[in-house]
Amino acid sequence: xxxxxxxxxxxxxxxxxxxxxxxxxxxxxxxxxxxxxxxxxxxxxxxxxxxxxxxxxxxxxxxxxxxxxxxxxxxxxxxxxxxxxxxxxxxxxxxxxxxxxxxxxxxxxxxxxxxxxxxxxxxxxxxxxxxxxxxxxxxxxxxxxxxxxxxxxxxxxxxxxxxxxxxxxxxxxxxxxxxxxxxxxxxxxxxxxxxxxxxxxxxxxxxxxxxxxxxxxxxxxxxxxxxxxxxxxxxxxxxxxxxxxxxxxxxxxxxxxxxxxxxxxx
Amino acid sequence: xxxxxxxxxxxxxxxxxxxxxxxxxxxxxxxxxxxxxxxxxxxxxxxxxxxxxxxxxxxxxxxxxxxxxxxxxxxxxxxxxxxxxxxxxxxxxxxxxxxxxxxxxxxxxxxxxxxxxxxxxxxxxxxxxxxxxxxxxxxxxxxxxxxxxxxxxxxxxxxxxxxxxxxxxxxxxxxxxxxxxxxxxxxxxxxxxxxxxxxxxxxxxxxxxxxxxxxxxxxxxxxxxxxxxxxxxxxxxxxxxxxxxxxxxxxxxxxxxxxxxxxxxxxxxxxxxxxxxxxxxxxxxxxxxxxxxx
Numbered sequence: 001x002x003x004x005x006x007x008x009x010x011x012x013x014x015x016x017x018x019x020x021x022x023x024x025x026x027x028x029x030x031x032x033x034x035x036x037x038x039x040x041x042x043x044x045x046x047x048x049x050x051x052x053x054x055x056x057x058x059x060x061x062x063x064x065x066x067x068x069x070x071x072x073x074x075x076x077x078x079x080x081x082x083x084x085x086x087x088x089x090x091x092x093x094x095x096x097x098x099x100x101x102x103x104x105x106x107x108x109x110x111x112x113x114x115x116x117x118x119x120x121x122x123x124x125x126x127x128x129x130x131x132x133x134x135x136x137x138x139x140x141x142x143x144x145x146x147x148x149x150x151x152x153x154x155x156x157x158x159x160x161x162x163x164x165x166x167x168x169x170x171x172x173x174x175x176x177x178x179x180x181x182x183x184x185x186x187x188x189x190x191x192x193x194x195x196x197x198x199x200x201x202x203x204x205x206x207x208x209x210x211x212x213x214x215x216x217x218x219x220x221x222x223x224x225x226x227x228x229x230x231x232x233x234x235x236x237x238x239x240x241x242x243x244x245x246x247x248x249x250x251x252x253x254x255x256x257x258x259x260x261x262x263x264x265x266x
Numbered sequence: 267x268x269x270x271x272x273x274x275x276x277x278x279x280x281x282x283x284x285x286x287x288x289x290x291x292x293x294x295x296x297x298x299x300x301x302x303x304x305x306x307x308x309x310x311x312x313x314x315x316x317x318x319x320x321x322x323x324x325x326x327x328x329x330x331x332x333x334x335x336x337x338x339x340x341x342x343x344x345x346x347x348x349x350x351x352x353x354x355x356x357x358x359x360x361x362x363x364x365x366x367x368x369x370x371x372x373x374x375x376x377x378x379x380x381x382x383x384x385x386x387x388x389x390x391x392x393x394x395x396x397x398x399x400x401x402x403x404x405x406x407x408x409x410x411x412x413x414x415x416x417x418x419x420x421x422x423x424x425x426x427x428x429x430x431x432x433x434x435x436x437x438x439x440x441x442x443x444x445x446x447x448x449x450x451x452x453x454x455x456x457x458x459x460x461x462x463x464x465x466x467x468x469x470x471x472x473x474x475x476x477x478x479x480x481x482x483x484x485x486x487x488x489x490x491x492x493x494x495x496x497x498x499x500x501x502x503x504x505x506x507x508x509x510x511x512x513x514x515x516x517x518x519x520x521x522x523x524x525x526x527x528x529x530x531x532x533x534x535x536x537x538x539x540x541x542x543x544x545x546x547x548x549x550x551x552x553x554x555x556x557x558x559x560x
Contacts (some may be wrong), residue, residue: 057287087537088408092412092414111399111420114399114420114424115409115424115427115428116428117423118420118423118424118427121420121423122416122417122420123416124416125416125417125420126414126416126417127416130419130492130493131492131493131494132423132492132494132495133427133494135423154427154428185534187369239400246461
């Protein structure tokens with residue numbers, strides 16, 4: 001759908017979570033989470049394994065239905081809509097146009113057997129692009145932007161290194177110019193120098209494109225580098241939230257203090 | 267064979283009703299794959315069990331049946347299916363495209379134009395056009411339901427990226443009635459344009475995968491492509507060595523181990539009738555030896 005992009009007022013939230021909760025039987029994975037995300041804002045959700053971060057991300061991206069509360073999203077026409085009220089077709093359309101989802105394991109987010117060019121082009125073809133030359137040009141310009149040698153456009157991602165795969169996954173997600181990107185441990189499993197390069201790239205892209213992003217990570221360095229705001233989760237609850245430097249430099253909750261103090265000194 | 271032990275056309279009437287219901291639904295939703303309770307047939311999967319069940323369900327005593335395999339009336343598969351219905355239904359059989367009312371085919375659409383009242387039954391090995399890119403059936407069905415067909419173009423994109431042109435030469439995906447993307451079974455893409463606005467009814471049966479789909483008469487069938495890489499037919503650039511036809515789909519036949527080869531029509535009925543009308547190719551023998559046998 002090629003609707004003209006309505007200029008959004010930055011004072012209106014893009015995504016609103018309202019008393020979100022998720023139970024698996026008697027087990028509470030996540031409860032009473034409320035926040036608003038504004039256009040261009042990067043929010044990090046930090047916490048240890050099992051704290052409910054990934055469940056929350058799935059709730060926010062409408063991959064899981066919440067047991068309580070709701071998530072609303074401001075569509076491109078400026079109307080705030082409840083995600084649960086969207087039809088499946090609309091939700092899937094949103095997912096491959098206005099949203100991006102970067103998985104920890106690139107194999108989940110990429111088609112490993114088809115070429116890098118087709119991986120980037122898939123979303124374009126899904127929204128009706130029907131000109132091979134233009135699809136290919138767009139794909140190669142995106143490969144350049146994520147620092148992948150365009151000579152490798154016809155290679156399948158299974159021949160790529162871990163860092164390249166992750167960059168390719170980012171290009172694949174950003175090609176339709178989404179307004180919101182979800183990232184689940186985007187630097188997990190990469191070695192430190194590759195992580196640094198990836199973080200640098202993501203930070204540039206996010207600020208260039210004015211993306212809003214929700215980044216789930218257990219790595220506080222990732223949160224510090226990428227995000228404006230941080231939410232700390234423990235046992236399915238948000239225990240502390242605030243500006244990134246404020247939370248990380250002057251943590252209030254004992255658990256956050258523990259988390260911050262457990263970073264190995266550089 | 268103890269003929270009375272079999273119902274007309276082998277399948278029992280309840281099974282035929284079930285298959286006919288699936289066929290009616292398939293006709294009502296052109297290109298949509300309707301699941302059906304495929305039966306064991308007295309032949310292995312891959313030999314046309316889907317097509318045979320569809321044929322058995324629609325065959326009546328007055329029908330005239332033609333069976334082709336890669337365009338040929340005289341290969342093992344074609345002969346045994348023709349004999350099968352000759353025995354179990356006692357229907358008349360023919361090799362003539364124009365005389366047949368039901369034509370069961372594997373991999374070809376006859377060269378002679380089909381006319382209203384005819385039914386073309388395809389044997390289909392893999393009915394799902396998205397299968398090789400998306401292995402999950404739940405996901406492909408959802409993609410069909412929501413009309414998400416970007417993935418089909420990914421396959422064509424890959425072809426161009428790898429070979430410089432759309433190299434898919436058979437099972438070339440089509441969009442039926444501007445809605446469902448369909449696999450036309452492994453027919454060569456040369457035959458794709460014949461499906462469009464065809465006056466005959468086209469039925470597709472996949473026995474192992476338990477799916478039936480259909481193209482009703484005079485339905486729009488469009489081969490998918492890119493604006494800058496449009497769909498093209500493919501044909502060996504040669505006339506038929508037996509009948510000299512310059513417009514038919516050709517088989518390449520290796521004639522010795524020194525690189526010798528000849529091209530002949532894959533449609534034996536078309537080739538035979540052209541020869542009996544006096545057309546000759548470079549390799550024609552005496553006309554009395556070349557008569558098609560029926």
